[in-house]
Amino acid sequence: MNSAVSSKDVEARIFEILISFGTEPDSAVREATFDQLDIDSLDLVELAQIVDEEYGVELTIDDAQQLQNVGDAIDLIVSRIA
Amino acid sequence: MNDSVVVTGVGAVTPLGMGADTLLAEWSSGRCATTDGVGSCDRFELGELLSANDIRRTNRFTQMALAACEEALGNAGWGTCVPFDPYRVACVVGTGFGGVEIIEREHDGYCADGATACAPACIPLMTSNAAAATLSMRYGLHGPSAAPASACAAGAEAVALGAGLIRSGEVDAALVGGAESAISGFMRAAFAANGELSRTGVCRPFDARRDGFVIGEGAGMLVLESEEAARRRAATELARLVGIGVTCDGFHPTAPDPGAEAAARAIDAALTDAGIAAEDVDYVNAYGAGGQLDDRAETRALKTALGTHAHTVPISSAKSAIGHLLGAAGAVQALATVLALRRGIAPPTLGYEVPDEELDLDYNADGRTLRSQDGSLVGLSNSFGHGGQNVVLAFEAQAIRR
Numbered sequence: 001m002n003s004a005v006s007s008k009d010v011e012a013r014i015f016e017i018l019i020s021f022g023t024e025p026d027s028a029v030r031e032a033t034f035d036q037l038d039i040d041s042l043d044l045v046e047l048a049q050i051v052d053e054e055y056g057v058e059l060t061i062d063d064a065q066q067l068q069n070v071g072d073a074i075d076l077i078v079s080r081i082a
Numbered sequence: 083m084n085d086s087v088v089v090t091g092v093g094a095v096t097p098l099g100m101g102a103d104t105l106l107a108e109w110s111s112g113r114c115a116t117t118d119g120v121g122s123c124d125r126f127e128l129g130e131l132l133s134a135n136d137i138r139r140t141n142r143f144t145q146m147a148l149a150a151c152e153e154a155l156g157n158a159g160w161g162t163c164v165p166f167d168p169y170r171v172a173c174v175v176g177t178g179f180g181g182v183e184i185i186e187r188e189h190d191g192y193c194a195d196g197a198t199a200c201a202p203a204c205i206p207l208m209t210s211n212a213a214a215a216t217l218s219m220r221y222g223l224h225g226p227s228a229a230p231a232s233a234c235a236a237g238a239e240a241v242a243l244g245a246g247l248i249r250s251g252e253v254d255a256a257l258v259g260g261a262e263s264a265i266s267g268f269m270r271a272a273f274a275a276n277g278e279l280s281r282t283g284v285c286r287p288f289d290a291r292r293d294g295f296v297i298g299e300g301a302g303m304l305v306l307e308s309e310e311a312a313r314r315r316a317a318t319e320l321a322r323l324v325g326i327g328v329t330c331d332g333f334h335p336t337a338p339d340p341g342a343e344a345a346a347r348a349i350d351a352a353l354t355d356a357g358i359a360a361e362d363v364d365y366v367n368a369y370g371a372g373g374q375l376d377d378r379a380e381t382r383a384l385k386t387a388l389g390t391h392a393h394t395v396p397i398s399s400a401k402s403a404i405g406h407l408l409g410a411a412g413a414v415q416a417l418a419t420v421l422a423l424r425r426g427i428a429p430p431t432l433g434y435e436v437p438d439e440e441l442d443l444d445y446n447a448d449g450r451t452l453r454s455q456d457g458s459l460v461g462l463s464n465s466f467g468h469g470g471q472n473v474v475l476a477f478e479a480q481a482i483r484r
Contacts, residue, residue: 049201
């Protein structure tokens with residue numbers, strides 16, 4: 001579903017969500033790890049909830065544990081949308 | 083005198099502003115901070131205490147507890163590193179209701195959008211131990227962490243529980259207090275429904291015209307240390323917590339036992355624990371919420387426990403200045419008592435003008451200076467709560483000359 005969504009769109013939206021969680025705009029980059037951004041497991045569940053709602057993509061706790069950095073999360077979401 | 087527990091730091095967030103000293107100074111100068119029947123902490127500021135994400139992930143009563151705790155640790159001189167084995171430091175923060183604003187917000191979302199509207203972090207934001215857990219996390223404490231929820235006595239009970247852990251030798255120090263932010267429209271409607279909230283919106287403790295309490299929010303925190311631990315690190319001692327008395331009316335869900343027997347026993351137990359006579363009490367910081375039944379019961383309890391001395395000791399209620407801080411009230415009263423003794427003053431019961439025939443003690447409308455023979459002053463801090471909770475704390479402090 002939602003095949004019109006581009007990788008850039010997802011990236012921009014994920015950065016926006018992270019910033020709403022308190023991440024400094026300058027720190028919201030693909031290379032940042034969630035630890036570096038002070039994003040913990042509860043934040044990740046909340047992120048997954050938003051992603052599910054907006055893109056219809058389900059991210060499990062196992063998925064979240066595999067993510068090394070923000071870029072991984074964006075790529076995983078994009079791959080599931082496709 | 084049982085002098086094994088000392089107070090080395092205090093901090094407060096109240097409707098009168100930020101800081102414990104602000105509370106005492108403003109109250110003593112006769113300023114009442116409640117407006118339209120509510121005491122809100124409009125001047126509460128977190129400053130740089132929390133990151134943006136931590137602000138999102140803490141509820142208001144926890145934020146207030148944190149600000150009060152930072153102040154208390156600051157004047158205890160703990161610095162950035164806990165000066166004890168972290169397994170020997172307790173953290174006890176009482177609250178009556180917990181994360182009320184979060185429960186309301188999440189429930190609104192649930193009603194509007196269903197189960198998926200609930201935020202993943204809403205559970206730890208709703209629970210009553212949020213403040214105790216957050217403080218333990220922030221300072222890396224691993225000793226007992228607890229959150230008494232004993233209604234309007236919760237803050238005082240936290241002080242009593244922390245002190246008990248020090249006395250038993252289980253810990254060297256305890257961060258103790260209470261915090262509450264439950265002044266929403268819903269909470270006010272609920273308190274109004276059981277007839278306890280003042281209809282006039284003015285808290286007039288012990289006055290014939292009193293018609294209930296005025297709801298408020300805030301937090302009070304104290305740093306307690308064993309006498310030995312405090313001496314080892316050459317800490318400044320603000321006061322000693324010399325006596326603790328805890329009883330329960332076992333009588334009614336909301337009303338006090340009019341005979342006030344258990345409340346009197348709590349006062350008596352605190353005196354016995356402290357090894358002091360009724361005549362040694364220089365000041366009483368009353369529960370004094372401004373309810374018809376409560377104020378009558380407290381007066382009766384004081385007469386029973388203190389005998390004729392009840393007629394000469396100055397009694398005052400902080401609720402006349404800040405409203406009723408519910409689960410935070412007992413802790414804020416405790417630290418207000420400490421500071422009042424330190425400064426040698428009994429702050430006034432604001433708005434006390436028309437005596438009630440049955441209530442014939444000295445409710446200290448104008449405030450006064452406390453005199454001491456040897457420089458030492460003893461004060462009682464009374465906390466009573468729904469369910470018949472009675473907690474009485476006795477403090478002794480050396481009055482500092484100004």
